[in-house]
Amino acid sequence: MDVNFPSIQSFYSRELQPSSQGTSDGLSKSQKPGDGFTSSEVEAVLDPLSRPWKPSRHYETCPISLLETGPHNYQISGRIVNFADNFRDQGFHFLVVTDGSGAIAVKVYYIKVSDYQLLLGRRVTIWTTFIGDSTGASSGSIPFCSSTTTLYPGRNGATHIIVHNDDPGSDGDRILRCPLECNLKEYEYLPALMTLKSFLSTGYDLGEGKILVCVRSVGPRRTVQSKKTQQTLEMVEVGIFDDTATCVLKLWEGKVPSAKSWVPNETILLISKPTYKNRGTSPELGIGFSSMVDVNPMFPDADWLRNKVKSMAKKQSVYIPFPSNTWDTERAINGPDRTLFTIADVEDRVRHPESIVDFTGKMNVVILEMKLMEHWRKGTLCYLECCNMPLYSNKPVAICKNCELKRDLVLNQRIIGSMVDESGMIAANKLVWRDGAWTQLFFGSAADETQEVDSEPDLIEQSWEDLTTLGTESLRYMEEFLLYSRVTLTFGWSSQPEKVCVLGVEW
Ligand SMILES: [Zn+2]
Incomplete structure (x- = not known):
């Protein structure tokens, strides 16, 4: 949809300027039609997401597992554990969001594809008016994903999403990091969690496995020619490890930027149902439609791995800089x-x-x-x-x-x-x-x-x-x-x- 013409008058005046390239810039300067709209009103139409979100009604805050199907005004908080930007070229982003209690599949119809910086692990807040049932839908195959919702941010005034960019260490950065199926009060183990070694040897066959790994390296962004479709695709290889094995995780296309902020020997990933490929040389993991990725989750096993990595790194650490300011x-x-x-x-x-x-x-x-x-x-x-x-x-x-x-x-x-x-x-x-x-x-x-x-x-x-x-x-x-x-x-x-x-x- 072309949104360069903010009002009826300006729409009609279009044919009077054949030399104009139709840019909003050209319109606003010399040929501004003067239709009585203020510039902030025009801006609100051209870029509706620039307005601060001020919901006009009450939204009930609710954990994802307790959402009721049907028309309800809900405010939902969670983290992105999987997504597809511009899902199958259909004009919306497809997100899977969890808050530790459950998961919800979210369709976000965008105005500009670049309106949101979607990254794995990002915290989101959603305002919605309707919850759908996932059973029967393709999102029903995603574990714990029993509900769905559709958002039209900037188009109707009732649904909205904010993708937060929290500062490290801030309150927003700390919350919502408990993975699904993790009861912190009586924690014993996370169901289906296995070591990387056992996942790579037979665990991938079960289809339900979870792995908890640390990032070892983040490769450069590469473009690869797809053999099937002849398209060029963006890809990044992330080295991952735990105390039993190392392996490569490949991220494609829209997920590539997620790896940019991952720090070797520091960032912990809990990946459930990763995809597995072995082309003879070495196995590769990936993020499939029903995979979930928790970035820096907070639960006892993650703390254990964090400490393990620290002691492994201390042993391997080779470089100590000369303390140049200590002595004369x-x-x-x-x-x-x-x-x-x-x-x-x-x-x-x-x-x-x-x-x-x-x-x-x-x-x-x-x-x-x-x-x-x-x-x-x-x-x-x-x-x-x-x-x-x-x-x-x-x-x-x-x-x-x-x-x-x-x-x-x-x-x-x-x-x-x-x-x-x-x-x-x-x-x-x-x-x-x-x-x-x-x-x-x-x-x-x-x-x-x-x-x-x-x-x-x-x-x-x-x-x-x-x-x-x-x-x-x-x-x-x-x-x-x-x-x-x-x-x-x-x-x-x-x-x-x-x-x-x-x-x-x-x-
Ligand atoms: Zn470096």
């Missing part, structure tokens, strides 16, 4: 208080991290094990953590596969295996290095020979990043040169991040 590096290296510690001294002192203050000192150690070549061959010379995932490369910059941002990497501290002194050994991967200390380790000995007076050699010309430009021969030479070398480390111990940090290296 120059003072620690050249200042008056330069205590020499043994490895055993340091271990003794940091055994009770809560009771000690940050301190610095020197250690004289021999490098016992080098893994430079090993990491170079594996492509893990440099690393960083982005989007809660490790990012590796032999180059000092890399693009995160998840957010597609270019990131500056640091040198992987695991290129040194271990260091010893007469009192003990320190696994070098436990250290956190300052960039400048790496440069002193790799290029400092040569610089020292020429500038004996200056104990911090001028290394501006050289940096550890030069290491990444070397070929195999030079790297092997570097590795052999450093192995069994004796160096003095200026270190700092910090309770945050509870690590021994290397501030400088002297030869």
Whole structure:
């Protein structure tokens, strides 16, 4: 429907402006017909959803499970657990909304297809005047979906929907997160909930299974040519996992934007009746017509998975940034208080991290094990953590596969295996290095020979990043040169991040 002509008069005046392209802009400026309507009245017709929703009658607030079929004025709150935007090109969005008590299928006839940003997990409030029965309708096959309703927002004054965009942590963000069939008062288990591993092995066959997973990665948005219809389709691959297995969840078309705000190792999804496909290589899950997706649900199993993921991530966490504002590096290296510690001294002192203050000192150690070549061959010379995932490369910059941002990497501290002194050994991967200390380790000995007076050699010309430009021969030479070398480390111990940090290296 063309809604550019707000009144009868303007409708008739149309033929007088053959050169006008019929844009509302053209009408409003020079050829405004002056039909007596105020601009806000015109705006209300052109964009009815811009008006604040002020219902003229009373709507009863009601949980979805208690909705009665027939004409009733109900105000319903819930979250979107499935949807199809512009359902089969029929001019409406099809939504499945739950509030934990039940589910309702909602048809939203839109004026502009882009009027609503539909995302899985979004909270909605619905005002409706009629509840239909789902039995017999296609939505009847959706679990717990026994009622339906149809909304004409902006067209009649009696039905409306607001898709809320709640701020994280706000009241609206917290509510309505209890999944269906979950009695929080006497919670024992969620019916049909299974591990990802058992769903992938046989559970998908039952057709009723639910999985509780955490997002592991969100791939880039891709366009794919459909073999059947020759259409180009948008798709995103979401890596998901629990403590038993990992898998790929594919989202298509209108559901692709839902994944944009999902955070790896943080966002939890409860998916009931996911679709299952296995084209021989690895299984893929999807969201079908009768699937439901609860985003960040609140119930005991989800809390358990959240904690599990946290402890798994802590174990895997590889990157700890150097705490650059903790110490005065120059003072620690050249200042008056330069205590020499043994490895055993340091271990003794940091055994009770809560009771000690940050301190610095020197250690004289021999490098016992080098893994430079090993990491170079594996492509893990440099690393960083982005989007809660490790990012590796032999180059000092890399693009995160998840957010597609270019990131500056640091040198992987695991290129040194271990260091010893007469009192003990320190696994070098436990250290956190300052960039400048790496440069002193790799290029400092040569610089020292020429500038004996200056104990911090001028290394501006050289940096550890030069290491990444070397070929195999030079790297092997570097590795052999450093192995069994004796160096003095200026270190700092910090309770945050509870690590021994290397501030400088002297030869
Ligand atoms: Zn990233």
